[in-house]
Each structure stands twice: as C-alpha cells, then as structure tokens.
Amino acid sequence: MTTSTLEQEAIQICQDLIRIPSVNFGEGRGDEKAVAQYVVASLAEANIPATIYESAPGRCNVVARIKGRDANRPGLVVHGHLDVVPANADDWSVDPFCGDIIDGMIWGRGAVDMKNMDAMILATVRDWSRTGYVPPRDIVLAFFADEEAGSIYGSHWMVDKHPEVFSGCTEAISEVGGFSVTVANGKRLYMIETAEKGIHWMKLTAQGRAGHGSVMNDENALTRLTKAVSNIGTHQWPQRYSTTVKALFKKVASATGKTYDENDLRPLLSEVGFAARMIGATLQNTANPTMLEAGYKANVIPGSASAVIDGRFIPGFEDELNETIRTLIGPDIAIETIARDKALEVPFEGDLVDAMCAAILKEDSEAIPVPYLMSGGTDNKALADLGIIGYGFSPLKLHADFDFMAMFHGVDERVPVEGLTFGVRVLKDFLENA
Secondary structure: OOOOHHHHHHHHHHHHHHOOOOEEEEOOEEOOHHHHHHHHHHHHHOOOOOEEEEEEOOEEEEEEEEOOOOOOOOEEEEEEEOOEOOOOHHHOOOOOOOOOEEOOEEEOOOOOOOHHHHHHHHHHHHHHHHHOOOOOOOEEEEEEOOHHHOOOOOHHHHHHHOHHHHOOEEEEEEOOOOEEEEOOOOOEEEEEEEEEOEEEEEEEEEEOOOEEOOOOOOOOHHHHHHHHHHHHHOOOOOEOOOHHHHHHHHHHHHHHOOOOOOOOOHHHHHHHHHHHHHHHOOOEOEEEEEEEEEOOOOOEEOOEEEEEEEEEEOOOOHHHHHHHHHHHHOOOOEEEEEEEEOOEEOOOOOHHHHHHHHHHHHHOOOEEEEEEEEOOOOOHHHHHOOOOEEEEOOOEOOOOOOOHHHHOOOOOOEEEHHHHHHHHHHHHHHHOOO
C-alpha cells in the first residue's frame, strides 16, 4: 500500500522528536526547549504561528490556535506533552534516543509516551496547510512540559498563568486512548479514555530516638516507618466500580459472550489481553510505596525516616483512600502531601465521542469502541480546572501480541509503524468531523 504524505510525515516527525532527548528527571529537572523549538519550526513551515511559554529555564510549552470555519462553535484543545521519562541505555537493546525503524517499529523513549501523538498532531495540521483545509471549529494545539512529573511547569502552570490561550474551548483530547485491544475471540476493542484515577502522592515521616546502633532502642524511627509501609504495601483494597468501569465490562462481556456480574468484574479481566494489568488497577484504589530515605551510617540509628507513597483513587473514593492510609499507618506517622490531583469521569456519549467512534470505524469496520478508566493521569486534569472536558484519544491499531502497556516508561519502548499510520488517518478524520 502506498504511504501518503500525511503518513510519511507522521513517521518522520515521530523519529525526529524521539531523537531530541527531552528528558524529565523530576523535581524541576527537565528541559523541553529543543523539542519545543522543533515543534514551533514544524508549525511555521505550515504557516501556523506558535508561541513558546517558558515556565522556568528550559521548561517550555508551545501553543498555537488554528481558526475554524464556525467562530460561534466552542474550540477543541488538542494536546500532548513534550517531556519523556529517563532511559538507562545499558538496559536497552538500542540507543534509547535512536528513533530508528526496526522490525516495523519506531524505537526510542517517547515512542508511545507520547511523541507518537505529537507527531500525528503535527502531521495532520501540516497536511491541512498543504491542502488549504480549514477545520470546522477553532483548534488550540498545546504541547506541554513536565507531564511526567506532575505538570507543575506544564499544563497546571499554563492554566494558572495563561488561561486566555484556551478561551472559548470546552473539550480536549490527548494521550492513551483509541488504541486497540484484541480480546480472546479475536474481536478488537478500541479503548477511549473517559475517566482517570485521581492522584495523591504522600510522604510519610516517622520520628524516633537517635542513637548508637549497638544498643537497644524501642523508639527506632525506621522500625516504625517500615511497619507502616508494609501495612500499606500489603493492604487488600476493596473493589470499587466506577460508572466507566461498569460500562467497559458490559461491552467486554457482550463482545466475548461471557457473563457480566456487576458485583465482581475480575473474572472478565482475562479477556482484555495486555490491558488487564492496567484495567485491574482501575477496579480499586491503590497505594504503592515507591521511595525510602533514612540514616547515614551503619552504626547510627537515625532520628527520623521517611517514605513516599503513590496513591491513586477511583472517582468518588478519595476520602476512602486517605482515611484508609491514616488507619494503616497509625497516629504517630506524619503525612505530607507531595502532589494531589483530581479524578476525572465524563460520559461516553455526545457529538465528540460519536466523531471518535465514527473515525475509528471508518478505518476498521470491525472495531468496537469502548470507554475506559485510566489508572494514571494526563494533562486533562489541569484543563478541567477551566471547565474543559477531556478525553484520551490518540488512536493506534495494534497487533494482538503487542504489549502496549509495557511500553509506557519501559525498556525498549517502541510503536508499530502501521499503528502510527492508522492513527494519523483516524485522527485527521476525527478532527475534520469533530
């Protein structure tokens, strides 16, 4: 099959973006300037003026507005993030920033998270420029910094400092949605993200009596902390099913001919292939210990010890998460919130969703579009503060044996070229009919 200019550009831009190592190390240490400049230059070639908003040295966001045919219609924000998580080259079988095509896939950090979508966005609007196409309504393109570390220098900063760039917009699309999952009987579900778990990252600190490591100490801060961390790490959270999760599993049951039991959805998890691990995390609140810090010498008992917990809550169950954590750790451990962000949930209905489904079905007549709740979060959380309703829609058609979820922050991250070219065709059709 002949590859169109649209598809060729999506491939080339994805490779180019991967080759710019816009790594976000967290704690404010990141640099999106070079990749932001690439985006601005790419848009300039399409006669689309764009502005860089620098929230801190090197922390760069890019925004452009494309005027639509109907100025009375609310605008649509189409957004991606420019930063990627670090990659240890020693763990990879290729250079993490090579952007090479190997075995039909584009390899490199950011290939799925989320420079593939950034490339599809740029390829689409560049195609419009070549043909003189004007979209039905205003499109605001936003490429954010810092999504991989809480969006402090990215979407949250933009919403706080420059909300005017999103004026008139009521809806948004971004990453991790519209990808295919092949269920056990070979049918393909396309999972559109309509909900996100909320985030509560917290630091636990235990105080104790410092002293020599050779003497008895019944006020050891490390002992107190590790007991609390163990209680959290081994806790069995109750099942809590959101409206979105129920809607998803009704579709799964219908597609596979399996029994739908609203009181226990876990038996259906095995039907959703590589997505099972992520979807399983959306059936309950979760809290995972991720960091420990204590001590400075082998024979010194420290006076304090701390741990970081990554808490994620189902829409409507934030209070339960926080109350459970407090019960598990007891009254003597201090809790400090490092980062907190809302859960999101919107209906799987309306004109925008209809346009997503139609665009997918145009390219895959056997597709079954379904809603899902994402275990992580996106920049849609920040835009929600402006009343903008966000969805995850960065379409990809994937082979049944391709473990898409393992690619996120994983070693040897890569995206299928055919999935990318499918995605850019779907995205273009969607944006022209949204």
